[in-house]
Amino acid sequence: MSELHKAIQRTQMASDMSQAYFNQPLTVCYSGGRDSEVLVEIAKISKVPFIIQHSHTTIDAPQTVHHVRKQFARWENEGYKCRIDYPPQSFWQLLGRKTTPPTRQIRYCCEEQKEFANKNKVLLTGVRWDESSKRKNNRGIYESNAVKREKRIILMNDNDDRQQLTNRCMQLNLTTVNPIIDWSDKLRDDFISDLKIECNPLYCMGFKRCGCVGCPMASKQQRYFEFEMFPKYKALYMKGFQRMLDYRNYREKQGLSHYKMRFKTANDIWMFFMEEMQIFGQYTMEELWGEVI
Numbered sequence: 001m002s003e004l005h006k007a008i009q010r011t012q013m014a015s016d017m018s019q020a021y022f023n024q025p026l027t028v029c030y031s032g033g034r035d036s037e038v039l040v041e042i043a044k045i046s047k048v049p050f051i052i053q054h055s056h057t058t059i060d061a062p063q064t065v066h067h068v069r070k071q072f073a074r075w076e077n078e079g080y081k082c083r084i085d086y087p088p089q090s091f092w093q094l095l096g097r098k099t100t101p102p103t104r105q106i107r108y109c110c111e112e113q114k115e116f117a118n119k120n121k122v123l124l125t126g127v128r129w130d131e132s133s134k135r136k137n138n139r140g141i142y143e144s145n146a147v148k149r150e151k152r153i154i155l156m157n158d159n160d161d162r163q164q165l166t167n168r169c170m171q172l173n174l175t176t177v178n179p180i181i182d183w184s185d186k187l188r189d190d191f192i193s194d195l196k197i198e199c200n201p202l203y204c205m206g207f208k209r210c211g212c213v214g215c216p217m218a219s220k221q222q223r224y225f226e227f228e229m230f231p232k233y234k235a236l237y238m239k240g241f242q243r244m245l246d247y248r249n250y251r252e253k254q255g256l257s258h259y260k261m262r263f264k265t266a267n268d269i270w271m272f273f274m275e276e277m278q279i280f281g282q283y284t285m286e287e288l289w290g291e292v293i
């Protein structure tokens with residue numbers, strides 16, 4: 001069976017789960033990147049009912065915001081349902097309510113800016129094993145997520161016991177299906193070229209990914225490149241980090257619990273955020289942050 005046929009079968013299975021357990025169309029998560037362009041086309045080819053959903057994180061590049069709007073206008077004209085979810089606060093406001101910047105381990109921004117709208121749904125996402133070795137080890141074709149790690153179910157093979165997964169759908173609030181998980185970069189790019197899909201203009205500017213500007217999950221090299229291309233975003237991060245310090249000082253003055261935040265300036269936080277830890281070489285993580293609030 002070709003990769004495309006497998007992707008279609010998985011999408012149809014996801015749609016069946018969405019209808020059976022949540023009584024609603026499948027949610028196709030669209031980020032504005034190449035993988036999600038493929039995902040939308042596969043949903044169309046699969047002829048299942050679906051809605052295309054995008055989370056406006058407030059730290060996407062302007063090109064991504066424009067591209068999403070353009071694609072959504074096109075798909076709505078074709079008769080497909082599209083929805084943009086807006087978080088209750090901007091990412092910059094969120095920084096002022098926390099005492100640590102987001103890191104690879106502490107991704108509170110994903111939860112508050114992206115995932116808040118996707119409870120009680122079956123989601124179709126464009127995760128692929130080729131993206132990183134971590135994804136190769138941790139992500140599966142079908143995933144039933146639970147707060148407790150030991151209760152999560154991840155199926156890596158189409159022949160695994162899907163009944164196990166579907167039985168859990170009713171108990172858990174989020175099920176994810178990744179139909180192109182085993183697609184190579186080449187297969188994805190050939191598909192895009194064959195279907196003449198218009199992609200995010202960021203790729204023509206040298207970007208390898210189109211996620212949030214400065215996302216801690218991206219490589220250090222990529223993040224420096226992004227801040228070079230979008231220096232105003234760096235300025236916004238610095239303002240956000242200053243708010244973070246102000247918030248910590250406010251808590252201290254009010255006699256509220258606060259943690260051992262030993263950064264003195266917004267620039268100290270910036271260096272930590274950019275993984276330039278050598279300036280804090282004498283500190284341990286525990287010394288830097290007692291706990292996240």
Ligand code: SF4
Pocket residue numbers: 057102107109110111113114211212214215216217
């Ligand atoms: S910056 Fe990264 S971790 Fe934060 S919301 Fe965006 S994708 Fe998620």
